[in-house]
Amino acid sequence: xxxxxxxxxxxxxxxxxxxxxxxxxxxxxxxxxxxxxxxxxxxxxxxxxxxxxxxxxxxxxxxxxxxxxxxxxxxxxxxxxxxxxxxxxxxxxxxxxxxxxxxxxxxxxxxxxxxxxxxxxxxxxxxxxxxxxxxxxxxxxxxxxxxxxxxxxxxxxxxxxxxxxxxxxxxxxxxxxxxxxxxxxxxxxxxxxxxxxxxxxxxxxxxxxxxxxxxxxxxxxxxxxxxxxxxxxxxxxxxxxxxxxxxxxxxxxxxxxxxxxxxxxxxxxxxxxxxxxxxxxxxxxxxxxxxxxxxxxxxxxxxxxxxxxxxxxxxxxxxxxxxxxxxxxxxxx
Amino acid sequence: xxxxxxxxxxxxxxxxxxxxxxxxxxxxxxxxxxxxxxxxxxxxxxxxxxxxxxxxxxxxxxxxxxxxxxxxxxxxxxxxxxxxxxxxxxxxxxxxxxxxxxxxxxxxxxxxxxxxxxxxxxxxxxxxxxxxxxxxxxxxxxxxxxxxxxxxxxxxxxxxxxxxxxxxxxxxxxxxxxxxxxxxxxxxxxxxxxxxxxxxxxxxxxxxxxxxxxxxxxxxxxxxxxxxxxxxxxxxxxxxxxxxxxxxxxxxxxxxxxxxxxxxxxxxxxxxxxxxxxxxxxxxxxxxxxxxxxxxxxxxxxxxxxxxxxxxxxxxxxxxxxxxxxxxxxxxxxxxxxxxxxxxxxxxxxxxxxxxxxxxxxxxxxxxxxxxxxxxxxxxxxxxxxxxxxxxxxxxxxxxxxxxxxxxxxxxxxxxxxxxxxxxxxxxxxxxxxxxxxxxxxxxxxxxxxxxxxxxxxxxxxxxxxxxxxxxxxxxxxxxxxxxxxxxxxxxxxxxxxxxxxxxxxxxxxxxxxxxxxxxxxxxxxxxxxxxxxxxxxxxxxxxxxxxxxxxxxxxxxxxxxxxxxxxxxxx
Numbered sequence: 001x002x003x004x005x006x007x008x009x010x011x012x013x014x015x016x017x018x019x020x021x022x023x024x025x026x027x028x029x030x031x032x033x034x035x036x037x038x039x040x041x042x043x044x045x046x047x048x049x050x051x052x053x054x055x056x057x058x059x060x061x062x063x064x065x066x067x068x069x070x071x072x073x074x075x076x077x078x079x080x081x082x083x084x085x086x087x088x089x090x091x092x093x094x095x096x097x098x099x100x101x102x103x104x105x106x107x108x109x110x111x112x113x114x115x116x117x118x119x120x121x122x123x124x125x126x127x128x129x130x131x132x133x134x135x136x137x138x139x140x141x142x143x144x145x146x147x148x149x150x151x152x153x154x155x156x157x158x159x160x161x162x163x164x165x166x167x168x169x170x171x172x173x174x175x176x177x178x179x180x181x182x183x184x185x186x187x188x189x190x191x192x193x194x195x196x197x198x199x200x201x202x203x204x205x206x207x208x209x210x211x212x213x214x215x216x217x218x219x220x221x222x223x224x225x226x227x228x229x230x231x232x233x234x235x236x237x238x239x240x241x242x243x244x245x246x247x248x249x250x251x252x253x254x255x256x257x258x259x260x261x262x263x264x265x266x267x268x269x270x271x272x273x274x275x276x277x278x279x280x281x282x283x284x285x286x287x288x289x290x291x292x293x294x295x296x297x298x299x300x301x302x303x304x305x306x307x308x309x310x311x312x313x314x315x316x317x318x319x320x321x322x323x324x325x326x327x328x329x330x331x332x333x
Numbered sequence: 334x335x336x337x338x339x340x341x342x343x344x345x346x347x348x349x350x351x352x353x354x355x356x357x358x359x360x361x362x363x364x365x366x367x368x369x370x371x372x373x374x375x376x377x378x379x380x381x382x383x384x385x386x387x388x389x390x391x392x393x394x395x396x397x398x399x400x401x402x403x404x405x406x407x408x409x410x411x412x413x414x415x416x417x418x419x420x421x422x423x424x425x426x427x428x429x430x431x432x433x434x435x436x437x438x439x440x441x442x443x444x445x446x447x448x449x450x451x452x453x454x455x456x457x458x459x460x461x462x463x464x465x466x467x468x469x470x471x472x473x474x475x476x477x478x479x480x481x482x483x484x485x486x487x488x489x490x491x492x493x494x495x496x497x498x499x500x501x502x503x504x505x506x507x508x509x510x511x512x513x514x515x516x517x518x519x520x521x522x523x524x525x526x527x528x529x530x531x532x533x534x535x536x537x538x539x540x541x542x543x544x545x546x547x548x549x550x551x552x553x554x555x556x557x558x559x560x561x562x563x564x565x566x567x568x569x570x571x572x573x574x575x576x577x578x579x580x581x582x583x584x585x586x587x588x589x590x591x592x593x594x595x596x597x598x599x600x601x602x603x604x605x606x607x608x609x610x611x612x613x614x615x616x617x618x619x620x621x622x623x624x625x626x627x628x629x630x631x632x633x634x635x636x637x638x639x640x641x642x643x644x645x646x647x648x649x650x651x652x653x654x655x656x657x658x659x660x661x662x663x664x665x666x667x668x669x670x671x672x673x674x675x676x677x678x679x680x681x682x683x684x685x686x687x688x689x690x691x692x693x694x695x696x697x698x699x700x701x702x703x704x705x706x707x708x709x710x711x712x713x714x715x716x717x718x719x720x721x722x723x724x725x726x727x728x729x730x731x732x733x734x735x736x737x738x739x740x741x742x743x744x745x746x747x748x749x750x751x752x753x754x755x756x757x758x759x760x761x762x763x764x765x766x767x768x769x770x771x772x773x774x775x776x777x778x779x780x781x782x783x784x785x786x787x788x789x790x791x792x793x794x795x796x797x798x799x800x801x802x803x804x805x806x807x808x809x810x811x812x813x814x815x816x817x818x819x820x821x822x823x824x825x826x827x828x829x830x831x832x833x834x835x836x837x838x839x840x841x842x843x844x845x846x847x848x849x850x851x852x853x854x855x856x857x858x859x860x861x862x863x864x865x866x867x868x869x870x871x872x873x874x875x876x877x878x879x880x881x882x883x884x885x886x887x888x889x890x891x892x893x894x895x896x897x898x899x900x901x902x903x904x905x
Binding site: 038133141 | 667
């Protein structure tokens, strides 16, 4: 097979995975939140309401797609794509198992962060193009949020990188193979990553840019039909990528303790990886069903005054431990 | 304003000693002292009553059409409008009413918004519905009807054009009026917001051109609790000024009441405050009973307390649900609504309705409790505290919820008096008022009423006070059930068609939002001459302006939620 064909197949697989993932996640959100709310969630369509989301996708696809009168038409049309494409591309470097990686990049972690930060650009474009003050406020918030949290998020991801000695996501997982998962030595970093990631993925209690009780629907207010669908889907996709990163960095990726690596190198590893990721997502949904939303100024001060210094301090500690630890333990360096 | 009030001086004596108070009289069967004055002397007289005699609470501001036939309670013979000002002294809960007669052709009276800022929206309502002009009013525009409406519908001379208002009339009026809030490019012109200080608008940032944003929050907004509309002037995320507007849910209830008999009005008033219909019903029924001299039975009194308290719980359920939603938490909403459902089932069982009860009648209540209902209510109420514990577990101790509400939007006593704020809003700031204890009605004088009182006056305190009230209400409802006397649930001899003698009555009850009063004027016929609902939420919501100024945009929804408004009651 030609390399082009392989690349195309990989992209298609990623698109398919993302769409399917979105449908599954929305169903899961409805069920999990439903039960947290002491109600049932969808029950009618298919077994346990499983096909409800599919029906909703069909609905979104067939809905009228009106464009409000005074929007910036080019930007308004492009914005959902600018949001959607990076969240799609972010799947590329995720190591589902040691053999299932779309693009095994040496700087996979950096790539994922870089590509995800483009999403904010699209969100700002959407808010700016919509000619709606609520959208604009949502967009402004998402920029403020981005500037505040990009740095702590990356810094919180660094301790595992320092221990593993690589930015390649698969290598980070391999470094956890046979030893403890990085959540144990890097527990504070895990907490910082969780908070910063919730903000990055725009999840409750930090869903600032579309805070519906304040900003109607924030940057997505003026969007309908599949344009809205794309914005919506990419949000779920970002949540998935963030959870997958968390699994990769802190929960041993595709590995399981006491299970031989040979069993987990192919599809088996991918299944483990997906299950772990979905468990993380379930926790995020639990958070969503429990907590109110913080205020934007509280969020920003948390970022600058707490998370940034704390992550920096933890990096110094990790650095010292990595350099001096073996010397202290083994007596030789 | 620390003047020693001579609270031992009765309102009658005060009025008798005032040269500007003419024709002292009483409204209702000798309950409320009243006097007449002239427009020229009104302002001085009210200021004197407020500052020297302690009548600090403007309980009622409305108007009624003059009854042309002169009679003993001093009603003038000239056609025109009579302004009604009801004042209350907190220290001993005595009330007095000042009338100002305005003959047609001279419908002008000085605005008292310089004494009570909360009077401004009430005066706008009178202007809207009666056409009375208030001199010196900051922004005298229509408040419940559309700006291009022609005429003043509560005047008896008002007639709808044949077949309603024609499209031509509306178009012509709109063309002459224009849309005052819009600039030529279709954007909102902040300078035209009624009652907003234009000095707030330019952004003082020399050398750097910025603009303040004016946004409409509502009437179509997820967290405006119905159809409230707030103009917000924003400087980035900071709210520079907030101005509530209302009228999107005006259903002419007061006008409709004038063409229905007294019993049928009860059904209308259910639709007024649709979250706690029993309270509006009760205020009306008490006023009718007072006008006619009907007594209700002891059993009915207890049933009235029972349902007033149960509906207060469901109303606070709705508020609690919104308190979660406004801060972005969805789960409290569903928790509260599950329990609300159980109480609504009781309502349905007894009254047949879940929201629109039409249950209280002059002389008693419509039906007795069905067999077994009392036992089931007792069983439910005994476990009620556990449900509230669950709500509290969700929000009270939550760090984020506390950070969002503690120290946010302090309401001080001056603002409370200025805007005539009542109910849990006032109690959360330490103003110890509760009609159930201070002016007992129904069976409250026979039950131990404990008033939930706060101190801090911020959003969190308002939350705590309402939570405490839920527990208290359950306790009171339980006490009412346990003390339920035997006997008939409605008194005999209430005529089928109620025709009260000429006169007026004002009765207020403690609704979940504050003091809800019904001012009822009878001309001796089977229909009320005037029925005015004193809406506590209307007075409370206009305090949102000072409450929200300086906050963040994200705070507006929780703060407005902590006012606990029901637009149906505000717009009527």
